Amino acid sequence: MFKPFEKINRQTFLILVGSQAAVALLMWQLTGGGLIPQPSRVLEALAQLSATRLFADNLLTSLLLTGQALFYSVVITLLFGYVSVIPFFQPVAQFIVKCRYLTLTGLIFIFTLLTRDGGQLKLSLLLFGIVPFLTTSFLSIIVHTPEQEFELCQTLGFNRWESLYEVIVVGKADQVFEVVRQNFAIAWMMITMVEGLNMSEGGIGTLMIKYNKYNDLPHVLALQLVILGLGLGFDQLLGVLRRWLFPYTKH
Amino acid sequence: MGTYAKRDVLLRVDGVGLSYGEACILRDIHFSIRDVVRPGLQQGQVLSLVGRSGIGKTQLFRLLSGLQSPDTGTIAIRERVPVEKGDGSIEMYRERKVQAGDMGVIFQNYYQFGWRTVRQSLLLAARRNKALAGKEEDAIRQYTQRFDIADVLHRYPGQLSGGQQQRVSIIQQLLKGSDFLLLDEPFSGLDVCVLDKVVELLLQVSLSDELKTLIVVSHDIATAVAISDTVLVLGREAGREGSTIVSEIDLMERGLAWQQEVRQEKAFMETVQEIKECL
Numbered sequence: 183m184f185k186p187f188e189k190i191n192r193q194t195f196l197i198l199v200g201s202q203a204a205v206a207l208l209m210w211q212l213t214g215g216g217l218i219p220q221p222s223r224v225l226e227a228l229a230q231l232s233a234t235r236l237f238a239d240n241l242l243t244s245l246l247l248t249g250q251a252l253f254y255s256v257v258i259t260l261l262f263g264y265v266s267v268i269p270f271f272q273p274v275a276q277f278i279v280k281c282r283y284l285t286l287t288g289l290i291f292i293f294t295l296l297t298r299d300g301g302q303l304k305l306s307l308l309l310f311g312i313v314p315f316l317t318t319s320f321l322s323i324i325v326h327t328p329e330q331e332f333e334l335c336q337t338l339g340f341n342r343w344e345s346l347y348e349v350i351v352v353g354k355a356d357q358v359f360e361v362v363r364q365n366f367a368i369a370w371m372m373i374t375m376v377e378g379l380n381m382s383e384g385g386i387g388t389l390m391i392k393y394n395k396y397n398d399l400p401h402v403l404a405l406q407l408v409i410l411g412l413g414l415g416f417d418q419l420l421g422v423l424r425r426w427l428f429p430y431t432k433h
Numbered sequence: 434m435g436t437y438a439k440r441d442v443l444l445r446v447d448g449v450g451l452s453y454g455e456a457c458i459l460r461d462i463h464f465s466i467r468d469v470v471r472p473g474l475q476q477g478q479v480l481s482l483v484g485r486s487g488i489g490k491t492q493l494f495r496l497l498s499g500l501q502s503p504d505t506g507t508i509a510i511r512e513r514v515p516v517e518k519g520d521g522s523i524e525m526y527r528e529r530k531v532q533a534g535d536m537g538v539i540f541q542n543y544y545q546f547g548w549r550t551v552r553q554s555l556l557l558a559a560r561r562n563k564a565l566a567g568k569e570e571d572a573i574r575q576y577t578q579r580f581d582i583a584d585v586l587h588r589y590p591g592q593l594s595g596g597q598q599q600r601v602s603i604i605q606q607l608l609k610g611s612d613f614l615l616l617d618e619p620f621s622g623l624d625v626c627v628l629d630k631v632v633e634l635l636l637q638v639s640l641s642d643e644l645k646t647l648i649v650v651s652h653d654i655a656t657a658v659a660i661s662d663t664v665l666v667l668g669r670e671a672g673r674e675g676s677t678i679v680s681e682i683d684l685m686e687r688g689l690a691w692q693q694e695v696r697q698e699k700a701f702m703e704t705v706q707e708i709k710e711c712l
Contacts, residue, residue, distance in 0.1 A: 330544045333500055338609060339534035339561045348557075353548050430548055430589040 219400040227400035228407060237389070241408070244386040247301075248373050251308035255369070256362055258309070259316040266321055267346060279321060282314035290379060300380035307376045312369050319361040323354055356428035363420040370413045437685055439467040441511060443478065443646055444497075444613065445528070448506035450675070451492055457675035458489045459496075462506065464665055464678055466646055469685070476691075477645035479635070481657035484667035485712050489676040493667065494617050494650045499533040510535055510613065513644075536613040536648075537606025541621065543598040545590040551577075551601050552586040555608055562610035569608075576604045580634065596627050603638065612644045620653045632660050654708050658701060662690040666711045680711045 183190060183198075190198075207221050214220035219227075231237045266275035286307055293310070297303045327349060335345035377387025386405060393401040424431055442465045449462040469478050484490050495501040497508060508531045515525075545554055552573065559569035577583040580600045585593060593601065599619070606614055619635070620628055639647050651657045658664055661684055668679035684690040687700055695701050 330540060331546070333533075333538075334540075334544055334546065336500060336533035337498065337536070337538040337606070338558055348546070353546060356548065428548070430591060 217399070219403060223400045224403045224407065227398075228404035231401060231404055231408075240384045240386050240389045243384050244373050244377065245412075247304060247308070247377075247385065248369050251305055251312060251373075252362065252366065252369050254305070255309055255312040255316055255365075256358075258313050259320055260358065262317055263320040263324060264346070264350060266324065267350065275317065275321060278314055278317045280314075281310070282318060286311055286375075300382050304376045304380055304383075307379070308369060308372055311372045311376075312365060315368055316361060316365050319365065320354075320358060323357045323361065324350060327354070356424060356431045359420070359424045359428065360431075363417060363424065366416055366420065367413060370409065370416070374409070435471060437476070438470045440470050441468050441526070442466070442528075443468055443511050443644065444531075444648075445509045446497070446506070447509070449493075449496060449503040449508060450505040451489075451496065451501075451503050452675075458492050459503075459677065460673075460675035461677050462493065464681060466648075466663070468644065469662060470643070471691075475640055475643045477639035477642060477647065478663075479639050479647045479649065479661045480663045480665065481649045481651060481661040482665045482667060483651055483654050483657050483708060483712075484676065486652060488667050488669070490650045490652070490667055491617060494615060497531070497648060498536050498538045498615050499531045500538070513612075535611060536615050537609055537611040539599070539602045539606055539614065539616045539619065541617040541619075543595070543602040545598065545601060545605070547590055550587050550589055551582070551593070554590075554601065555586075555605055558605040558608040562608060564610055565608070572608060573604075576607060579637075580604055595622075596630065599631065600634065603634065607638065607641075612642070613646050613648065614638065615648045615650070617650050618652070619649060620651055620656045628656065632656060635660055655696070655705050658684065658689065658705055658708070659695055664704075664708065666708055668712055680708070682708065 183194070211220050211222065262271070262275045262278055265271040289310065290307070293303055293306050297306055331349045331353060332345055335348055340348060373385065374387030374390055377383075377385035378391045381388040381391070386409065390402055390405045393399075393405065444466040446462055446464050449459060450457070451459040466478055466480055469476055482490060482493065492501075496503050499508075509528045510531050511526050511528055513525075514527055546557075549557065555573045555577070556569055559565050559572055562569075562572075565572050573586075574583070577586060580603070582597055582600050582604075585597055585601075590598060590601070603614070616635070619631055623631060635647060635649070639645055649657060649661065663684060664680075664682040665678050666680040666682070667676050669676050670679065682704060684704070687704065689695055689698065689701055689704060692698075
């Protein structure tokens, strides 16, 4: 267990995770107090929050917005990813990839001018934040496609469009799913940020900013716990879906 | 061994050369494959291309498959062209430059689409074959039963053994309907039992059609000689850059072709030794 590259079984791993988490919580409980709330207080706040309609409504708002943003992001990414194999469209695809170095803060005003309402503003900011990362990952998959996949298409007499469909559209579908799974974290992380920019429609980010404003740290941490739990839950769900939809997948 | 005759040229390689920058890889490659006719038999052709590792066998394999074009020379195949006549259709033949897709290609690692089940992969190939239109499923069933893989039709390549993957690759290319089948190192890494099965399988394929032509690229000289009717030795000539065909051995002339127990014969061992000396 303490040797490099030692292989451990899943049960041992779960025991390790559980025991280390228990130790961390215990230390937090023992050393907490004062401004930083102890786990027991955070759990109390979580229980209180869970019982309110306000929490459920805001959570639903955030989930819907994230789902919507993710859906549009995947559509845009797939579109630009697929056409990136056509030389004419490569500059556009590369520009999207480079956009990940731009910060959202400097573009908020421009997006405000370009959109009609708060909902559109939040959605477009999320898209701008997610698409470059998704596109980067997807283009990397396309670039690293083994040459043999195209050669097998050629030996079977496929033309270039048929090869594109077989190798990239069908053949990479499981990896697209994995890319979405990995980048879901970005969308979920950004949701709290963009909801802070436009608070009229609510959302878990709006709720967190309100609690932050009054230094209600137990509720802020309780919300963080919800965000973390939901993120991990979606990660698991997408993993299960991937294995179900693409049984040949290795991971 | 019986009588045989060599008829029309099925594949012609003329003055083929390949270079990467300043480095000459292949030069002046000339050879042809003729239709071998044996009375009362559907006898295909089996040509082996042997040579040491790194001599350029795989490069020549890629050129023959049409996946890459030579810098000089041409590779041409004889193509069947259906021609309509008043009393029915007959077949005519014409020679044209080889293109990717003309030949069935079986890569060394028997590569298959990892996302397709065996049945789906075979169906992709069968649908390219106009002669199988509407009968694709029947053809798949027949081939998979004949090659003993009917029970793995719904598996993915990652769930198959090496031998099963090889058979799937061969069936896929057979279903595609090409007369030519190119195999890159089909004997490498196989144990003795599997090797015998592969040899049997290739001989079975070569007897499936009069025009079926197998080109086997290998460094396993003994096995290549045992299954072929012709062996080409790819090597280097002293003082000259680039590999070329240094010897062409007609095994039919020597009475070594199409014999099950050929390995026991003295002439076989002498031929293997002769090839080794050419390398």
